Amino acid sequence: MKSQINLITIWTDDIEKMKEFYNQILGFEVKNDLENYVEFKNDGVRFAICMRDVMYEFSNEYKKKPSGQAFELAFPCETTNDVDESFKNLVRNGATSIQEPHNMPWGQRTALFADPDGNIHEIFAEIK
Incomplete structure (x- = not known):
């Protein structure tokens, strides 16, 4: 593994509201919209939002509700x-x-x- 971040994904339960915010308010252009996953154009690190339930079949950890501030952009x-x-x-x-x-x-x-x-x-x- 390289000590390098390639992708930042924000997990959400309301992708439409989040997509509108990051696109319309912050100005990120949509690169790829798969309805439950949206990747934005961004120089450097890839940046995306994704519905939390996409990962439910891979790990029950994604079903846990987040608490507190976990990250900051x-x-x-x-x-x-x-x-x-x-x-x-x-x-x-x-x-x-x-x-x-x-x-x-x-x-x-x-x-x-x-x-x-x-x-x-x-x-x-x-x-x-």
């Missing part, structure tokens, strides 16, 4: 002003506000938002 912005404007646009278009933009002690301006399943993600830019 972080989206880069060009500037700190871009963080502020992007956050406003995300929330205006349907993302759930978690934390408005603020400067972090590690030299980034960040903001947090959630997708329809409640997964919390970050937008950020380096403070220059």
